[in-house]
Amino acid sequence: MRTMDEWLGSEETGEAFSHCLCCKLPLVEIAEPWRVNKEFARGECVLEYAICQPCRDFVTDQLSEESKEAVRGFPGLL
Numbered sequence: 001m002r003t004m005d006e007w008l009g010s011e012e013t014g015e016a017f018s019h020c021l022c023c024k025l026p027l028v029e030i031a032e033p034w035r036v037n038k039e040f041a042r043g044e045c046v047l048e049y050a051i052c053q054p055c056r057d058f059v060t061d062q063l064s065e066e067s068k069e070a071v072r073g074f075p076g077l078l
Contacts, residue, residue, distance in 0.1 A: 008036055010048060017050035022059065025052065 009016050017036050019026055027034050032053040039047040051059075063071070 007038075011038065011045035012048070019050070020052040020055055021049040022051060022055035027052070030054075 005016070017027065020030065020034065027050060030052045034050060034052040035056070036050045037048065038045050060068070
């Protein structure tokens with residue numbers, strides 16, 4: 001089983017995520033929740049990022065209802 005440090009670290013670099021993908025603010029300075037998302041295909045990490053809740057909400061609000069419904073079909077998204 002993975003440790004929390006392993007989940008919070010980049011599969012590519014091994015370093016902990018430090019900034020929001022969208023606003024680029026340091027995660028430790030953001031007074032809102034943030035999340036790390038990793039998507040795996042056949043045991044390989046194919047997508048990974050950290051995003052703060054305000055940016056996640058903003059990006060989600062920009063999606064059409066049709067797009068939101070399509071994304072809901074993928075576990076762990078929206």
